[in-house]
Amino acid sequence: MTDVGGCFPRLFSLTDTVEGVFMSERKGAEKPRIGVFVCHCGTNIAGVINTEELVKYASKLPGVVVAKDYRFMCSDPGQNMIKEAIRDLNLNRVVVAACSPRLHEETFRRAVEEAGLNPFLFEMANIREHSSWVHMRQPKEALEKAKDLLRMAVAKVRNLEPLEVRKVPVKRSCVIIGGGIAGISAALDLADAGFEVHLVESTPSIGGRMAQLDKTFPTMDCSACILTPKMVMVARHPNIKLHAYSEVVNVDGYIGNFKVKILEKARYVKGDACTGCGLCADVCPVHVPNEFEMGLGARKAIYVPFPQAVPNTFTIDRDKCIECELCTKVCEAKAIDFNMQDREVEVEAGTIIVATGYDIFQPYEMYQYGYGKYENVITSLHLERLLSASGPTGGKVIVPSTGEKPKRIAFVQCVGSRDEHFFPYCSRVCCMYSLKHARQIKEKYPDAEVYIFFIDVRAFGKGYEEFYEIAAREYGVKIMRGKVAEIYEDPKTKKLLVRAEDSLIGEPIEMEFDMVVLAPAVKPSAGAEKIQQILKLSKSADGFFLEAHPKLRPVDTFSDGVFLAGMAQGPKDIPDAVAQAKGAAAGAAALMGKGEVAIEPYYAVVNEEICSGCKTCSGICPYGAISYNEDGRAVINSVLCKGCGACAAACPSNAIEPNHFKFRQVLEQIIAAFTE
Amino acid sequence: MSASQLIKKFDIDFTQEVIDYASKFFEDVENVRSCIQCATCTGSCPSGRETAWRVRKLIRQVQLGLKNAAIRNDVLWDCTTCYTCQERCPRLIPITDIVRAVRNIAVRNGFMLPRHVQVAGLMIKHGHAVPINDEVKAVRKEIGLSELPPTVHSYPDALGEVKKLLDETGFTKLVEEASKGVQK
Numbered sequence: 001m002t003d004v005g006g007c008f009p010r011l012f013s014l015t016d017t018v019e020g021v022f023m024s025e026r027k028g029a030e031k032p033r034i035g036v037f038v039c040h041c042g043t044n045i046a047g048v049i050n051t052e053e054l055v056k057y058a059s060k061l062p063g064v065v066v067a068k069d070y071r072f073m074c075s076d077p078g079q080n081m082i083k084e085a086i087r088d089l090n091l092n093r094v095v096v097a098a099c100s101p102r103l104h105e106e107t108f109r110r111a112v113e114e115a116g117l118n119p120f121l122f123e124m125a126n127i128r129e130h131s132s133w134v135h136m137r138q139p140k141e142a143l144e145k146a147k148d149l150l151r152m153a154v155a156k157v158r159n160l161e162p163l164e165v166r167k168v169p170v171k172r173s174c175v176i177i178g179g180g181i182a183g184i185s186a187a188l189d190l191a192d193a194g195f196e197v198h199l200v201e202s203t204p205s206i207g208g209r210m211a212q213l214d215k216t217f218p219t220m221d222c223s224a225c226i227l228t229p230k231m232v233m234v235a236r237h238p239n240i241k242l243h244a245y246s247e248v249v250n251v252d253g254y255i256g257n258f259k260v261k262i263l264e265k266a267r268y269v270k271g272d273a274c275t276g277c278g279l280c281a282d283v284c285p286v287h288v289p290n291e292f293e294m295g296l297g298a299r300k301a302i303y304v305p306f307p308q309a310v311p312n313t314f315t316i317d318r319d320k321c322i323e324c325e326l327c328t329k330v331c332e333a334k335a336i337d338f339n340m341q342d343r344e345v346e347v348e349a350g351t352i353i354v355a356t357g358y359d360i361f362q363p364y365e366m367y368q369y370g371y372g373k374y375e376n377v378i379t380s381l382h383l384e385r386l387l388s389a390s391g392p393t394g395g396k397v398i399v400p401s402t403g404e405k406p407k408r409i410a411f412v413q414c415v416g417s418r419d420e421h422f423f424p425y426c427s428r429v430c431c432m433y434s435l436k437h438a439r440q441i442k443e444k445y446p447d448a449e450v451y452i453f454f455i456d457v458r459a460f461g462k463g464y465e466e467f468y469e470i471a472a473r474e475y476g477v478k479i480m481r482g483k484v485a486e487i488y489e490d491p492k493t494k495k496l497l498v499r500a501e502d503s504l505i506g507e508p509i510e511m512e513f514d515m516v517v518l519a520p521a522v523k524p525s526a527g528a529e530k531i532q533q534i535l536k537l538s539k540s541a542d543g544f545f546l547e548a549h550p551k552l553r554p555v556d557t558f559s560d561g562v563f564l565a566g567m568a569q570g571p572k573d574i575p576d577a578v579a580q581a582k583g584a585a586a587g588a589a590a591l592m593g594k595g596e597v598a599i600e601p602y603y604a605v606v607n608e609e610i611c612s613g614c615k616t617c618s619g620i621c622p623y624g625a626i627s628y629n630e631d632g633r634a635v636i637n638s639v640l641c642k643g644c645g646a647c648a649a650a651c652p653s654n655a656i657e658p659n660h661f662k663f664r665q666v667l668e669q670i671i672a673a674f675t676e
Numbered sequence: 677m678s679a680s681q682l683i684k685k686f687d688i689d690f691t692q693e694v695i696d697y698a699s700k701f702f703e704d705v706e707n708v709r710s711c712i713q714c715a716t717c718t719g720s721c722p723s724g725r726e727t728a729w730r731v732r733k734l735i736r737q738v739q740l741g742l743k744n745a746a747i748r749n750d751v752l753w754d755c756t757t758c759y760t761c762q763e764r765c766p767r768l769i770p771i772t773d774i775v776r777a778v779r780n781i782a783v784r785n786g787f788m789l790p791r792h793v794q795v796a797g798l799m800i801k802h803g804h805a806v807p808i809n810d811e812v813k814a815v816r817k818e819i820g821l822s823e824l825p826p827t828v829h830s831y832p833d834a835l836g837e838v839k840k841l842l843d844e845t846g847f848t849k850l851v852e853e854a855s856k857g858v859q860k
């Protein structure tokens with residue numbers, strides 16, 4: 001036995017014998033009888049790599065009892081070939097040389113298990129993605145590399161140990177963060193399916209941005225008419241507990257068993273007593289710019305954000321309130337309570353859905369458009385409120401500086417979107433909503449001139465191209481191809497000079513408009529930031545939450561049991577947000593319906609006898625899976641642990657090893673890589 | 677030129693030629709390949725409002741490989757190099773830098789405006805792009821300055837040195853060649 005003591009593995013040399021160096025030495029294991037199965041993957045592998053040669057090579061590797069190849073190993077006959085070999089030749093280890101384990105590890109594990117072997121005594125060598133595909137034009141070298149990969153897999157499989165898949169129970173309850181249309185849809189689907197739902201919304205009412213919209217493309221449904229019934233259903237549903245004006249402040253636990261702390265902010269109005277009569281707001285002397293109206297109107301210090309709010313409970317904005325208590329005097333229901341305190345509640349949940357939505361970019365930095373400086377330059381959300389019959393002008397679109405109806409309006413697309421200075425991505429909703437706005441204005445003022453300046457029109461959804469066509473043909477909206485370069489205001493008349501180029505004619509344009517509507521980029525909501533930290537979610541380069549796989553797991557995250565819905569995951573319109581919410585609900589329901597979930601046994605294990613209690617590991621674990629027992633020894637929560645191995649690498653005593661990636665298993669594989 | 681300018685072929689090496697040449701002096705030139713023809717540049721261009729210069733078209737010509745159209749074009753010299761377009765380009769294309777590089781390529785291919793040949797000739801002859809004249813001399817005297825400024829005008833010996841520099845750097849030859857092109 002080589003004594004390398006505490007210095008291992010830093011002083012490890014590949015020429016050392018590995019026997020005895022490892023704490024994970026396999027004791028009393030039976031002699032390995034390995035079967036190797038090489039897949040052609042049609043011509044994907046066999047078109048490049050000489051599989052016959054590879055099989056010959058494999059059969060000579062130590063411990064290999066049988067080596068075979070087949071056209072499609074993943075097919076039924078392929079799997080049967082493996083099963084028969086296990087039974088007939090009494091194999092106790094299996095290697096398949098084929099594609100990526102991400103695709104078929106599950107398939108082959110099941111086959112191995114069906115033949116009576118522990119499914120973890122199996123290893124895959126990826127000779128497709130890692131060899132035949134990337135070395136398509138070098139068949140000789142590709143074969144050599146395939147041999148290397150196979151030899152390494154055989155070395156690893158020889159040292160693998162049987163592991164047991166564990167099952168953890170999944171609570172039949174879901175916490176949904178964000179009460180926009182995505183959160184609402186997911187909540188109703190899950191509640192209807194019989195699951196308990198906690199819907200957490202940070203503002204005083206659910207509804208999200210959709211509540212601010214007047215009509216919706218492509219059908220021109222009135223937004224409130226299709227949204228409000230759903231909001232009311234949320235309030236009434238026996239399976240939904242609505243936590244409005246609340247925030248998630250902490251999440252502990254893991255898939256199936258989350259413990260979610262929710263801070264219910266004090267409204268200073270008792271929800272069960274307030275009748276929503278609004279007498280208080282009538283007498284309140286404090287006027288505050290109304291956020292819901294994008295600052296175009298005022299609200300009082302005691303308010304509901306909009307008439308159809310759910311819950312229909314008033315809220316006192318204590319930052320603005322002067323504590324005159326006029327409201328207390330008029331409130332017949334005695335609902336006002338200035339002593340109300342914030343309240344923290346903890347709920348248990350099997351799954352979590354994140355639907356924190358979006359904000360729009362306030363383009364002050366794009367000085368060339370004069371937003372914030374020129375009165376008549378507004379954003380699309382301002383226009384939604386001007387168009388809305390319940391908005392500050394009762395649905396009249398007016399030029400802000402004059403209060404008159406506009407004769408000429410310009411829409412400016414891609415404000416901050418598709419721009420490397422700001423947001424490189426396309427915001428996906430603005431082309432369509434600007435066409436919608438243009439049509440709405442033409443409906444109200446048929447003789448108004450409406451111009452939309454596009455880079456190009458993106459009308460990709462069902463019925464969208466038709467919507468675009470109608471805007472041009474029936475409504476006479478002028479589609480200009482060329483992004484607006486700059487806007488100047490005539491300080492006297494407040495009219496706006498818009499400069500651009502119509503790139504199709506190839507001539508510069510300089511035109512005067514009464515008002516200009518900007519279509520700013522959408523970006524992740526401010527509330528998403530906190531949730532990201534609490535749930536340790538990843539973001540993609542665009543700043544939105546990252547899905548586990550863009551095609552095959554579009555609503556899942558890398559945190560098991562946590563799903564994404566709506567704009568939180570990336571720009572999308574209402575049809576897509578709802579479709580995704582339904583997907584997230586289905587994902588959550590699948591977990592909760594089954595009632596238990598299998599956890600891969602790749603967690604790390606602490607050898608208590610070696611652990612010195614130095615506490616290096618807990619700070620390193622990205623999943624917060626490590627704590628310490630009474631003796632100060634590290635303990636790893638096997639459900640939280642993802643088996644990333646960071647702790648194992650950091651532990652100065654080598655007291656930690658991740659299952660399936662034990663020192664011995666990995667090092668034997670490395671040694672095989674360097675020995676022919 | 678005929679009424680239709682049917683394009684049958686692109687000079688596919690031109691894009692790389694511009695990128696390679698411009699990259700000697702400027703950064704991120706390869707971004708030119710990603711132009712989306714959004715037209716922010718022409719819309720921003722103060723020259724384009726007065727002249728026939730369309731900077732977006734030049735970028736398109738570089739992107740596609742329309743070398744002749746790009747370099748045999750008098751309006752190429754109408755850019756004032758104000759850099760407004762470059763500051764606003766959403767694809768971070770160093771537009772004005774590219775205009776300058778294409779101008780250099782144009783000159784190297786013998787395309788130079790007669791008035792530029794003229795100015796360059798003055799430089800070679802007098803060591804000044806704008807040599808002094810009687811009017812300026814009179815004004816200098818009137819405001820109490822020496823008649824001639826302390827440049828090659830006052831030091832004729834130095835003119836030889838300037839000429840040497842212009843020869844050594846290849847400027848003289850470049851202008852000579854280009855002036856032949858201008859005459860063609």
Ligand SMILES: Cc1cc2nc3c(=O)[nH]c(=O)nc-3n(C[C@H](O)[C@H](O)[C@H](O)COP(=O)(O)OP(=O)(O)OC[C@H]3O[C@@H](n4cnc5c(N)ncnc54)[C@H](O)[C@@H]3O)c2cc1C
Nearest residue numbers: 178180181182202208209216217357358527566567573574
């Ligand atoms: C001007 C404009 C016009 C549009 N017109 C149309 C149209 O006609 N048709 C169409 O299909 N789409 C349209 N859209 C797009 C549409 O608004 C979105 O697709 C939709 O609102 C997305 O819904 P969501 O639930 O994902 O996000 P949101 O509506 O943003 O909802 C997110 C909710 O989460 C809450 N929240 C955020 N953070 C937290 C937190 N940490 N804790 C608790 N709650 C939190 C927010 O308060 C909000 O209520 C338009 C967009 C704009 C800007």
Ligand code: SF4
Nearest residue numbers: 284302321322325327
């Ligand atoms: S106490 Fe506050 S909320 Fe009530 S009326 Fe006075 S200012 Fe308004």
Ligand code: SF4
Nearest residue numbers: 417426427428430431
């Ligand atoms: S949807 Fe249209 S306006 Fe919006 S960013 Fe994309 S291209 Fe620009």
Ligand code: SF4
Nearest residue numbers: 711713714715717765
């Ligand atoms: S501004 Fe940039 S991306 Fe737009 S057309 Fe000009 S060069 Fe191309």
Ligand code: SF4
Nearest residue numbers: 721755756758759761
């Ligand atoms: S740098 Fe030249 S092309 Fe660009 S805006 Fe100025 S004048 Fe126009």
